[in-house]
Amino acid sequence: MSQEFRLNNEGLINRKKEIIFSFNGKKYTGYEGDTLASALLANGVHLVSRSFKYHRPRGFFGAGVDEPNAKLQVTMNGYSEPNVNATEIELVKGLSANSQNCWPSVNFDVGAINNFLNRFFPAGFYYKTFMWPKSFWYKIYEPFIRKAAGLGVASVEKDNERYEHKYEYCDLLVAGSGPAGLSSAFAAAKNGAKVILAEDKPRFGGTLLTDDVTIDNLSGKDWADKIISELKEMPNVVVKNRSQVFGYYDHNMTVMFERIGDHLEQKSKFTPRQRLWYIRAKEVLLSTGSIERPIVFGNNDTPGIFLSAAAKEYIKVYGVLVGKKPVIFTNNDSAYETALEFKKNGINPIVLDTREEQNSQLVQDVKNQNITIKFSHAIIVANGYKKVNSVLVGKLNKNKTDYEKTEIIECDCVCVSGFWTPTVHLASQSGNKLSYNDKIDAFVPDKSKQSEKSIGAANGTFTLKETIENGFKIGSEASSRITKKNNPITIPKSNELNHNPHDKFWCSPLPKGKNYKRFVDFQNDVAVSDIEIALKEGYRSIEHVKRYTTLGMATDQGRTSNLNGLQLVANIEKKIVPQVGHTTFRPPFTPITIGAIVGREIGKEFMPTRKTPMHDWHEKNNAVFVDAGAWKRPRYYKQGNETLSEASRREAKNVRDYVGICDVTTLGKIDIKGPDAAELLNRVYTNAWLKLPVGKARYGVMLREDGIVMDDGTTTRISENHFHMTTTTLQAANVLSHLEYYLQVVWPELNVNVLSTTEQWAGLSLAGPKSRDVLAKLFPNLNVSNEALPFMGYVEGSLFGVEARIFRISFSGELAFEINVKSDHGIFMWEKTMEIGKEFNIQPYGTEALSTLRIEMGHVAGPELDGRTIPYDLSLEGLISNNKDFIGKRSLGREAFKSDSRQKIVGLIPVDKKSSIPEGSHLVENKDAKLPNPKIGYVSSSCWSVENNNPFSLGILKNGKNMIGKKLFALSPLKNTVIEVEVISSHYVDHEGKRVRS
Amino acid sequence: MLNIKCPYCGDRAQKEFAYGGDGTVKRPELNKEVSNKEWDDFVYMRKSLRGKHIELWHHISGCRQWFRAQRDTATHEIFKTAKISEEI
Numbered sequence A: 001m002s003q004e005f006r007l008n009n010e011g012l013i014n015r016k017k018e019i020i021f022s023f024n025g026k027k028y029t030g031y032e033g034d035t036l037a038s039a040l041l042a043n044g045v046h047l048v049s050r051s052f053k054y055h056r057p058r059g060f061f062g063a064g065v066d067e068p069n070a071k072l073q074v075t076m077n078g079y080s081e082p083n084v085n086a087t088e089i090e091l092v093k094g095l096s097a098n099s100q101n102c103w104p105s106v107n108f109d110v111g112a113i114n115n116f117l118n119r120f121f122p123a124g125f126y127y128k129t130f131m132w133p134k135s136f137w138y139k140i141y142e143p144f145i146r147k148a149a150g151l152g153v154a155s156v157e158k159d160n161e162r163y164e165h166k167y168e169y170c171d172l173l174v175a176g177s178g179p180a181g182l183s184s185a186f187a188a189a190k191n192g193a194k195v196i197l198a199e200d201k202p203r204f205g206g207t208l209l210t211d212d213v214t215i216d217n218l219s220g221k222d223w224a225d226k227i228i229s230e231l232k233e234m235p236n237v238v239v240k241n242r243s244q245v246f247g248y249y250d251h252n253m254t255v256m257f258e259r260i261g262d263h264l265e266q267k268s269k270f271t272p273r274q275r276l277w278y279i280r281a282k283e284v285l286l287s288t289g290s291i292e293r294p295i296v297f298g299n300n301d302t303p304g305i306f307l308s309a310a311a312k313e314y315i316k317v318y319g320v321l322v323g324k325k326p327v328i329f330t331n332n333d334s335a336y337e338t339a340l341e342f343k344k345n346g347i348n349p350i351v352l353d354t355r356e357e358q359n360s361q362l363v364q365d366v367k368n369q370n371i372t373i374k375f376s377h378a379i380i381v382a383n384g385y386k387k388v389n390s391v392l393v394g395k396l397n398k399n400k401t402d403y404e405k406t407e408i409i410e411c412d413c414v415c416v417s418g419f420w421t422p423t424v425h426l427a428s429q430s431g432n433k434l435s436y437n438d439k440i441d442a443f444v445p446d447k448s449k450q451s452e453k454s455i456g457a458a459n460g461t462f463t464l465k466e467t468i469e470n471g472f473k474i475g476s477e478a479s480s481r482i483t484k485k486n487n488p489i490t491i492p493k494s495n496e497l498n499h500n501p502h503d504k505f506w507c508s509p510l511p512k513g514k515n516y517k518r519f520v521d522f523q524n525d526v527a528v529s530d531i532e533i534a535l536k537e538g539y540r541s542i543e544h545v546k547r548y549t550t551l552g553m554a555t556d557q558g559r560t561s562n563l564n565g566l567q568l569v570a571n572i573e574k575k576i577v578p579q580v581g582h583t584t585f586r587p588p589f590t591p592i593t594i595g596a597i598v599g600r601e602i603g604k605e606f607m608p609t610r611k612t613p614m615h616d617w618h619e620k621n622n623a624v625f626v627d628a629g630a631w632k633r634p635r636y637y638k639q640g641n642e643t644l645s646e647a648s649r650r651e652a653k654n655v656r657d658y659v660g661i662c663d664v665t666t667l668g669k670i671d672i673k674g675p676d677a678a679e680l681l682n683r684v685y686t687n688a689w690l691k692l693p694v695g696k697a698r699y700g701v702m703l704r705e706d707g708i709v710m711d712d713g714t715t716t717r718i719s720e721n722h723f724h725m726t727t728t729t730l731q732a733a734n735v736l737s738h739l740e741y742y743l744q745v746v747w748p749e750l751n752v753n754v755l756s757t758t759e760q761w762a763g764l765s766l767a768g769p770k771s772r773d774v775l776a777k778l779f780p781n782l783n784v785s786n787e788a789l790p791f792m793g794y795v796e797g798s799l800f801g802v803e804a805r806i807f808r809i810s811f812s813g814e815l816a817f818e819i820n821v822k823s824d825h826g827i828f829m830w831e832k833t834m835e836i837g838k839e840f841n842i843q844p845y846g847t848e849a850l851s852t853l854r855i856e857m858g859h860v861a862g863p864e865l866d867g868r869t870i871p872y873d874l875s876l877e878g879l880i881s882n883n884k885d886f887i888g889k890r891s892l893g894r895e896a897f898k899s900d901s902r903q904k905i906v907g908l909i910p911v912d913k914k915s916s917i918p919e920g921s922h923l924v925e926n927k928d929a930k931l932p933n934p935k936i937g938y939v940s941s942s943c944w945s946v947e948n949n950n951p952f953s954l955g956i957l958k959n960g961k962n963m964i965g966k967k968l969f970a971l972s973p974l975k976n977t978v979i980e981v982e983v984i985s986s987h988y989v990d991h992e993g994k995r996v997r998s
Numbered sequence B: 001m002l003n004i005k006c007p008y009c010g011d012r013a014q015k016e017f018a019y020g021g022d023g024t025v026k027r028p029e030l031n032k033e034v035s036n037k038e039w040d041d042f043v044y045m046r047k048s049l050r051g052k053h054i055e056l057w058h059h060i061s062g063c064r065q066w067f068r069a070q071r072d073t074a075t076h077e078i079f080k081t082a083k084i085s086e087e088i
């Protein structure tokens, strides 16, 4: 269990706590505080993955979000997750990881043959190859691409982890806890602002953890620790590590992804794994730092090649050497810091600098340490397949276009630095149009569109002194604008070594006759040659080049490749980078889990469940429920082994023969009060309402302004200025908004109040020839005769002491009553009715029987009120008043609405009187006509007519009025049925409506 | 998610509101003869502006009041919100 690349004294890991983990089946040891990457590197493991397209061996390249290669399949707590960045995940006991894009193993990968066939895998390979013939797509191409493209494998197990959402408001959100973030958060907190400081990594401090600097005579890390502990003491400050602000949305809404559970060896059942924070901040300060970019050279993707800052981070934070024989390749001073860190630990690096002789403080320091520096040198190509073993180095000519002489230098790792790219993703997401800064050869934020400001390296400020000064200044200003306080600030003194300017050199030229692969984008395997081909083939816009080559489109969003890609396009096009422009940055900054996005809205918490007061009774009596919006409604009550259709026929027949009881609580109910209540109804409904007497109900249809039927229902006049409106279950909320719109916006002069009372009333419908007998026994003191309570009548009564409203209305076409009581008494009403109805053979019926009954009668419901029908189509023209105006009336005068050959509701029976007609079937005249067969109508609702004992359907049919008696075909391509049907009247039962009036 | 100031309740998250479209449309008066064009303009024709737009919102998960907002359709900046009875 040796960790031969682990240093004895460096790093912030806890050497007292060993952690055993496994990688590709083999056990290794690391320490608490390691990432999976640092622990593997401590054990000398570099080869971790195969590249996306060519299956080339790949190793670690970065030390954090910059990592393009080390995406692993990780199993923790029995749960497997793909594409986990090994440089970001913290080592925890029992963690097991596997390489993903290789078969049978990362050491021997069959797909690597792609590497030798690479001339067949140029840019646009997928577009060019997998095109013809079309029939190959599903069977051959797609499965091949899926397998070959293999990122990880998503788990098929249920995710038992807990994910949460949180909403937070603050004055200042500071994203990133490097020197810029710490100084600005500290200054703002001192002004009393409510501050949230978010750090993506487990440790606060950013570059202060790795840079050899002092602040107020403390080391960078000690100063960071001091500031953080002071901030944590302040009640107005929230400090969060393991928390990445990944998205910037409208009105200064940002979303932060907090990782809470994964690094814990043991966590309580109620500790979430991850949490999403929706943070609305008055001001956002972006101190997200910068990411080192590579220099491009031959085989620059060989394992053992690192960003130089990553190599430094592995030493300083994790006490791990990425190699013992390093070559450092740079175009700027910052890689010299890495050289010094190696030297401090007894390792002698060789530095290759593309610049001519330099003499900055930092370079001088390195010279003083007797470290070999070769100026005007570049790496041409790296040698070694699964691990770098030497580099071919060339002395650059004056123009840096070719080499004067070359030599081979043996090494076991390469640390490369091509200067720094500010992390501008969040600024760009906020709407900030970036501008190009040619001092640093990178884009920086320009004018803010929202209340945001970038500070420090994120803004292109690369010296500590300036960063801290700006941090304090901006933090203080931004907060005092909000809190109106102005606490005096003392900017701490910092010490750092001066740097010389960087060299614009970003890509080693190919020696004549050589054809080395030089990668720009590691994760998507995009080489210099791919981009050259795309441009040769005529792609110009950077957005097109990006999509054609997939440059920067991998999950790392091109963090290390974007600028080099732009530089290359600019060079070929003989432009400068700002003319090429940049592609769009989109959230999330790094991948986040679906679980975190979904949060607690899963399973039964996905949406609220609405239950009627009688729900438990239905459940006890074997109801099978159906969802109606958020409501649960009994669909049928199962007896024995009954099927749905057997049960619903039994229930419907019982209504026609005796009496049935149905829970209608879910119908929308709206209380309408005020002196102008009748006037409102008169405008909203198509028929007349002003003269409706008190104690009477009326059926009404309401339209949208475009003449389409919106909803129907009965409304009852309880007293002169008080109405009780009912709506269909699903339209209840829309109808209320509709009424509120007209009352508040269009006709504010009407003195009316509307209020939803759906939840206040429990309702049951009592239907069938025996319903009056039951009602009479429920209300022994009430005269419920046909004379005293006629059809569409309304009375109030006492149901064994409970106040009740009784409406004589019918949806089933039978003699029927609806009883409403306050919700709390719903179950009492229901049970009492069942008890009293027993002698009359009462049975409960569900929505399926309810549908059967209304379809037979030709009553329209949801399937007919589908947002495409006008009153005429539904044979409701009798409800259109000619003597008044109403919402949507003017639209009914439109030419097409008046046409005599318009669609109209009809009844349909199968000619064989046996075959059920599937809902949604198309109605056609000729079943064998050439496709597309002209459709002249559709089947909206179907049932088994219990009255006539054969199938019956309602349909909407073109020229339906003149089609009665015709024979048509109902085709259902979904059910694969062809049924000959006869067109009949939509009123299949009780044409004259005698029963409801009996 | 936008931050919308209901004139009755104050600042609230967008998810409490329903959008109501162009807030300058005037419904023709009841019982008044209107031409086909006038009616079509009212029912169907809406501008798809880039820039300042006066629109209706309904505080559906709050006070249930309709109100008007002046919003930039390109930047989502909301300049002002006002009760229906107020000028905007």
Ligand SMILES: [Zn+2]
Residues within 6 Å of the ligand: B006, B007, B008, B009, B010, B059, B062, B063, B064, B065
């Ligand atoms: Zn409100």
